[in-house]
Amino acid sequence: MTVPHVLRHWRDYLELCKPGVVALMVFTAVVGMLLVDPQYIHWQPMLLACIGIALSAGSAAAINHLVDRQVDAQMARTRARPLPTGNIRTVEAVAFAIILGVAGLAVLFFWVNPLTALLTFLSLIGYAFIYTLYLKRATPQNIVIGGAAGAAPPVLGWTAMEGAINEYSLLLFLIIFVWTPPHFWALAIHRREEYAKVDIPMLPVTHGDRFTRLQILLYTVLLFLVTLLPYLTGMSGLIYLAGAMLFGALYIYYAIQLKVSDDPALPMQAFRFSITYLMGIFAALLLDRYLPLAYNALVG
Structure with a gap:
């Protein structure tokens, strides 16, 4: 994955992140931040928390694309995604997901607080691996159980401001x-x-x-x-x-x-x-x- 390649295929890399889903997650995280007692709300950690949560969510989405690439190729709704079409190779998507995940968690750990980084890491693992790799194919209650990871952003936002759940x-x-x-x-x-x-x-x-x-x-x-x-x-x-x-x-x-x-x-x-x-x-x-x-x- 080179910089020129990313620039040429920036729309495909953006699609890997599922921007609509990430935007909704960041929105609910921001609501969590803004409902905190005003004495805890500070704009710099708030902005950094949004960046860290968005990068981590984008990483989870990219992993979801990776795991489902063969299934996506068979479904009309998803066959035009970057991996089934070959616009992005598997190794490039892996590198992209790792870079986003490491960057997002680092921002949260060093510039927000470790608890928010830990909770974000757990929600990433929950969605990208427990839900996508196992639950999605194991039980019709997949979305009920796996929904816990997608419900985490308001808690992440609140914790980013207060430093506690x-x-x-x-x-x-x-x-x-x-x-x-x-x-x-x-x-x-x-x-x-x-x-x-x-x-x-x-x-x-x-x-x-x-x-x-x-x-x-x-x-x-x-x-x-x-x-x-x-x-x-x-x-x-x-x-x-x-x-x-x-x-x-x-x-x-x-x-x-x-x-x-x-x-x-x-x-x-x-x-x-x-x-x-x-x-x-x-x-x-x-x-x-x-x-x-x-x-x-x-x-x-």
Whole structure:
């Protein structure tokens, strides 16, 4: 992997990092940072934490590409990825993943704090190896168990600022953990035949379409209840509660439609909305925290 090669294929290397996924993870990490007591928020470690988390997440994504390269070549959704097309060789992807991972963890360890580096390392191992190498092919509950790694960013962000794990950060973890199965199962319904073709035991493949739609509805109702916890525990106020109830009602509507209708467009509509939902919930947390502060500053 040379610099000229990276420059020529920068779009392919960017694709290896799954930029959309990384952006969502950094966003939820930033929310975790900004919900910390203001006395702990400092912009330099915050920026460095974002860089370290993004690099580490990009490394995990690149490893995911490496492990799934043969499967990706057989699926319509993924056959145009850099490794199946040959735009990036396996050895180059390995080097790229190692460089990103080492750089990200080094930034976190030396310029943020060792605890954040350790937790980030564990989430990297959880996603890139435990989920991708084992769980994904071992059980239809793969995304339920493996979702723990993807739910870590708010905890990482909070820990980056405070230097300790806070119980409120674990509520944010819980929200993403419960959100992950209905989010991904909607995509799995849409891509059921492709997963079956490559023998990946996603829930729609092993238990059927109807059962998966029921599970999506049940998890969405559970998610609605879980998103009330920040208000019930005193972490947030009425602004967040209003946002959580609005977005939760919309998500339940999509889940009910998915359960009662066979419209082939609904699974992807529900999948896309689930991303909007998560961003909306976390944005509501920020608005709840900072709108009153802004108001008090203006009138004070």
